[in-house]
Amino acid sequence: MTRILVIAEHDGQHVQQSTARCLNCAVQIEAAGADVVVFAAADSTAAVEASKLSGVKRVLLVAQKEKAGSLAAVLAPQIVALAADYDCILAPSTTFGRDLLPRVAALLGLAQVTDIMAVIGPRSFKRPIYAGNAIVTVEVPEGQQVIGTVRSASFKPVGNGAEAPIEPVSVSAALPTHTRFIELQSGSSDRPDLQSAKIVLSGGRGLGSADNFKQLYALADRMGAAVGASRAAVDAGFVPNEMQVGQTGKIIAPDFYLAFGISGAIQHLTGIKDAGTIVAINKDAEAPIFEVADIGLVGDLFEAIKEISEQLR
Template identity: 45%
Template sequence: MKTLVWVEHDNAVMKDATLAVVTAAGKLGEVHALVAGSGCGAVAEQVAKVAGVATVHVADDASLEHGLAENVAPLVAKLMESHDAFLAPATTTGKNIAPRVAALLDVMQISDILSVEGPKTFTRPIYAGNAIATVESSDAKLVITVRGTAFDKAATEGGSAAIENVGGAADAGLSSFVSAEIAKSERPELTSAKVIVSGGRALGSGEKFEEVITPLADKLGAGIGASRAAVDAGYVPNDYQVGQTGKIVAPEVYVAVGISGAIQHLAGMKDSKTIIAINKDEDAPIFQVADIGLVADLFTAVPELTGKL
């Protein structure tokens, strides 16, 4: 089976999310990667070194500079004539492109897979991760999105893939790039951070969030996350949100401060290696998944913990 992996990048650097997809694709067969962008030659060189990648297809065209799904999907659909499966990370961009590819191929998409059980058999979460479904496709072509936290990342060195240029890119005229407002931070991205400190609605305000959570995250060199309730209350921006409708994370250490543990939030972080919960409610659902739990007032406990680090 030949698989085609969508490489997520910014025309300069490959995103980490791609590496887990390469691992998943390797369980199905030969791995080909698609680098679609403008002036993206450096990305192609990076992908060629990834262990397990056999061929890198490069589509370099101005219409692909911003990865607009309406322009990328027809290109992928054309390449699928010589491939059996298309895999993309279950990120915002991947989840934008994959459904359009599935529609063009007239097949069912298999979303957010957790494991590969056979050539056309996979597991995926349902009911906010409270149940795991095993699904088998009967389609000739597969279109799959991959949950990055469920697969190990492929090594970024050791590969020697051939690089091939592909044509066929064009502006579909269905959408246009207007602008991007990208938050810049010295902290690691949530999806790649090894340690994450998250705050919940119990913090009470954006000022308290900054006062309590930020010093602890600074001491730990951690990324900062938040529950949906904290985001909805305006304490922090949307890109901090961890959960089913936010970012799915699986760091080495996840510290949940003042988070009760609603199903929506647990779905986004319960695969973390070690979960530490601080909450004054001993019956909070977060303690059911926590490896270490502290029943205490967060406004006392967290500054004390920060001071001892």
């Protein structure tokens, strides 16, 4: 049996969906499931949420002193202290996991498999290279612990179903003080999270201005959708960077992805190719986005936004 430890990602109170996706990968490696470690304040609800996810055998709750609990330099030595009991340590391949897990792997003297997109066997995995233009299968030799980050877009989140015990654990590790959390600046929004939304509406340079994006927000609110953007729209200052979809932004896999005025640069397409249905609306019939779109409409995007809004009434 493969003993797996999944490192939970949470925002202080809630477990991120990336954790549920990571668990799906864990269950494919070992059907019996995995332990999940939650580093959080003692009163956080994150551990309780994690304990309900299907495939969780046990939640290890390692109490953290402060909100600064997501700093890689602080978490890594604590994970290393837990590592000896496991054959495989997984974290989501989000900015959280990508920051943290290589630090853990190096402290353990191990190689890491980044962006696991498919499980071939308990020790062999597929991962994308060259911005997804090639897929490589790698194998971790027998006797080596598997350390991997899991590409969220490649795995559906597990649902609730377990009632795993929560075990408070104390680890003895010297924690550094050389890294300090100052603040998180986030454009807080009531809309669904880009990485977990079933429907995503996305705007490109064709939207023309920050003001015009409001039309997309209004349609998104009507549809219960999240809103994303191309790098061009972010660089033009129409929207904040956390809305960027693509290789250098967020890689997402919604059921429906509607791209308005996005031409479809390779780096953008890398971020959406696991979406269920891709819709492209663009006035340029030659735009590369149409090559990957399941449904394409050549036309004015503002007219389209208006009409979709009316016809969904």
